[in-house]
Each structure stands twice: as C-alpha cells, then as structure tokens.
Amino acid sequence: MTEAHSQRPGVEIEFRSVTKKYPGQDTPAIDNLSLTVPAGDICCLVGPSGGGKTTAMKLINRLIDFNEGEILIGGNGVRDVDITTLRRDIGYVIQQVGLFPHMTIESNIGVVPRLLGWSADRIKARAVELLDLVRLDQNFAKRYPSQLSGGQQQRVGLARALAVDPPVMLMDEPFGALDPITRNEIQDEFLKLQSEIAKTVIFVTHDIDEAIKMGDKIAVLRQGGVLAQYGTADELLGSPADEYVADFVGADRGLKRLSLRLMRDLVEVTGTDNAPSDAPTVKGSATLRTGLSVLFASGSRILKVTHDDDTATVIGTVTLDQLQDAVYETSPKAPTDVVVAGEA
C-alpha cells in the first residue's frame, strides 16, 4: 500500500458516563456508558434489538445528541469541535450503502472530496487509489451503482467512507445484507485493509460470531443501553460477566474460543513426520476448532500439522488428548466472581 492511501491512523475514542434519553421515553436508550476504544482498534457493539447500539454509534458523529456525559475523540470533546470538521473526520458505512443511483461510482466516491473543494484531477486520482484499496477493478469507476452486485456496492461504500482518510470509521451492520460467502470474504478483506490503515472503528453488529471475528474489543449492551461487559473476544468467551453475557456469546463458547487459537500454537514440534502415514493433516494456520473437527471427521486420534505454504512438510503432530486439554484449558469459567467492565 502506498503512503497516500492512509496518512491518518486512528485516534482513541472515549465515552465518559454518556446517557441518552429520547424525548418522550421513560427509560434511556444509552445509560451511563463509559468505555475507551484504543487508537487503531475495532470495537464491536453487540446486544439485543433496541439495546442502543446504533444510538451509541450516532452519538459519536452527533447525528444524535446525548443528554449527559462526554464523548472524546483523540482527546477532544465532540461538542467542542465544529460539526462539519467532526463529520469529515469520521467515515460512515451503513448496511443500505446509500450510494447515489444517478452518479457513477467515481462520483459517489468523490462526494465528500468535492464538498471540500478538491480538484477534479485529485478526486480522480483518489478514486483510482480507493478502488484499488477495496479490490475493485478500475473499470468500475464509470459504472452506476445498479450495475454492481451488493458486495461490490458495499466495497464502494467503504471506499467512499475512506475518501478523505478519516481517522475514525463508524460501521453500522455494514455487511449485514450480504450472503454468507460474500460476507466472509469482505470481512477478511476489511481486516487485511485495517491492518494497513489502522483506523479506530466502531462496528455495530447483531452477530456475535462477526463480533468475535472482527473486534479487537467487544462491548455487549443489554436492554436500556447498559454496558454488560467490555473486553476481548477471549475474555468474553472465557469469563462472561454474568448469565446474560454467557447466553449472548452462546452455549458453545468453549468451542468458539478454540477458534481464537491456531494449530501451530499447540503443535509439538517434531520436525519430522513421526505420525502414522494415514493420519489427517491440517495447516498450522488452521484453528484448534478446525483441527478438532478434522479429527472427529476422520476418526483418527492424531493430526499432522503442516507448513502453510508447503503442505507436504509436516512440522509436528497434535493428539486428540491435547485438543481435549485445550478445550478444558479454555473452557469458560462459570459466570461468577467476574468483574463487569467499569466496576474493576
């Protein structure tokens, strides 16, 4: 990636005791929310329908105003910054994409740069760069949104949000309308992109598995916009704060947690192939969960683990007992004596 793609990495976002109550409502939509998203992290907001995820996100770019507390971006209160400047520095991606149907893809990407008075040449050059960044062929530039698939439109939505290289990205169920295969692909690509551009991302999703995959941190909200737990996927799966979080992350949380560890981390390095020749193989980059399912499917009690690039080369072996131990090691504690985020 060239430097021009991103020169403004993410900055910290902090919610300080933020409360939002909509007019006419008895209970708040967001209740005394405090959490800090480190610069360059993806924070997934999950919770039940009506739990306040979208509200929390829209408070950041002030599409909605809060009643109490403060939200800081890079140490500056969102109310202390001119609203146009605030929003220019925050990319916004939504599920419905919201591309203008009568504009070409290039014009859609150029909407914010045009508002900022960029020259036509500069906008064109940026569109070329962004199409490349989101892996769309350059010949898409002159097409119209209706001529693109849903996944391609969502990539354009992402390109448009990144047009002026904002340090912060708000993404509201961005991949929610895509089929599972496209969704998986675009998630992978976004993670790869993020490892290069390091924006601070607030990512709203209904889907706990998407949150586990995408989030450096996950904030679980409960009805009424109360923070139930804030932590890494491993923390949530291993030590859910209470029954609510345990239910939310799923009864299979032990197995989900195995998805966070790789075979190569467990392998006993033997350097040579000392396993039976008919033992099944998996790559070192496979998750423990994949390894376990390969073992179950094969009926074997031992797996050979190979190099990622050279699957003929075995780097070691993992036994069913080792995988069982790993399940046990990672099996979640009962949701007791665990501190809820904010009470530590």
Ligand SMILES: Nc1ncnc2c1ncn2[C@@H]1O[C@H](COP(=O)(O)OP(=O)(O)OP(=O)(O)O)[C@@H](O)[C@H]1O
């Ligand atoms: N403009 C509004 N006026 C009054 N109440 C609102 C308004 N917008 C949202 N609410 C209420 O605030 C609460 C939180 O809504 P919000 O849309 O933030 O939840 P959510 O977690 O994003 O839900 P979903 O997953 O269904 O999108 C809900 O009870 C909702 O009915």
